[in-house]
Amino acid sequence: MLIAFASAKGSPGVTTAVNALGAIWPTDVVVADFDPAGGDFALRHRNAEGEPLDPERGLLSLAAAARRGVTEAAMGEHLQTADGGLEVLAGVTRPEQLTGIGSVWPALGTMLHGLSADVLVDCGRIVPGTPLLPILTGADAVVFAVRPGVEYYAHLRERLRWMAEPLQIGRAGSTPVGIVLITDSSDSSSTRDLDRLLQHDGHQVAVLGRIADDAKAAGALAGRWNRRIDRSLLIRSARELSESIRALAVTRTRISARS
Template identity: 80%
Template sequence: MLIAFASAKGSPGVTTTVNALGAIWPFDVVVADFDPAGGDLALRHRDVHGEPLDPERGLLSLAAAARRGVAEAHMAEHLQTADGGLDLLAGVVRPEQLTGIGAVWPAMATMLKTLPVDVLVDCGRIVPGTPLLPVMNAADAVVFVVRPGIEYYAHLRERLRWLAEPLQIGKAGSIPVGIVLVADSGDTASARDLDRLLQHDGHQVTVLGRIADDPKAAGALAGRWNRRIDRSLLVRSARELSETVRRLAQNHARIPSRS
């Protein structure tokens, strides 16, 4: 299954959410960094020997392979295993590196979707004209990460309106869209309030739940703190969220492809 994660504004925590979910995902998983503004995941992690990850091995090498028509069987050549066991497809360092990818986005999305593992894709901030629309169209679910606040909600609503046609949101067999809130552990009202707002506007999307706003655990996950985080609010909330996210995608994955 292919699950695309995105934001509608700024940096609400998409990368941390994808990183946390990938670290505890209950099935075999690959985390792919497709952020058009430049990826962070490869910069946050080291390999099993403590060395930096290779930025040329990942999205860039996969795009080159897709242009040559290389099959998904060779996907392992483009993945790197971070210390801790997470399999990563490293993103670009600079936005201009995306220039030559263009026409092969659909082929790369198909390659990822047909892998025998779950794939979590960090799509970064999505705006009209994004090159990642083929990835989102191939996904079994699209999940927006948002923080509480009227400015975040306003941008989210605009993105949902824009995506309604390309993703056929609300139509039979359409790609399901979920929302994850990055919120304090004591915030029990924001998810409910956002759900009411979106339903009032007629958006047929699902508020999936909350990922804890836990900066210290997020730092530890990225290797900046040496502390155990198994019982942190971030990891505990990710475990709860993973079941809901996978269920959303799984329901769509069972539906035959649209003609």
């Protein structure tokens, strides 16, 4: 399955959430960095030898292969294994590098679907006119990350209104949309409040839960601390959330299998 993660405003923690989920995902998984503003995964991670990941081997090399009509079977050539075992499809380091990808975005989505592993795609901030629309509409689920706050909720509502048509939200066979809150582990009310707000506005999306705002564990994932984080609030919250996200995506997967 292919699950796209995005934000409606700023940097609420999409990359950290995808990183944490990838670290504990219960099946084989690939993390793909498609952030149009420039990805962080190749900068954050090292391989088993301690060397930086190669930013030219990933989205850029895969897009070049897609233009040549390379089949899904060759996907492994564009993946890199980060220290710890996470399979990564590195993103661009500069926004202007996306200009050469253009028309192959739909082919990239098809190739990702062809993998035997689940794919978690970091789409970064989504705005009208985003080149990632084929990835979002082709995903088995789209998950928006948001922080508590009036300004974050306002931008999320506007983005959901814009995405309602391309994702066919509320229609049969639509792309399921979920919301994840990046918030303090003691925050027990924000998920409930946001769910009420979205339901009041008529948005047919699911508030799935929260990822703990755990700066030290997030830094450890990014290689800045030498610290075991298996029992951190970040990883524990990711484990709790992963099944809800997978269940959301399975909804569309089953519909596609029957059609």
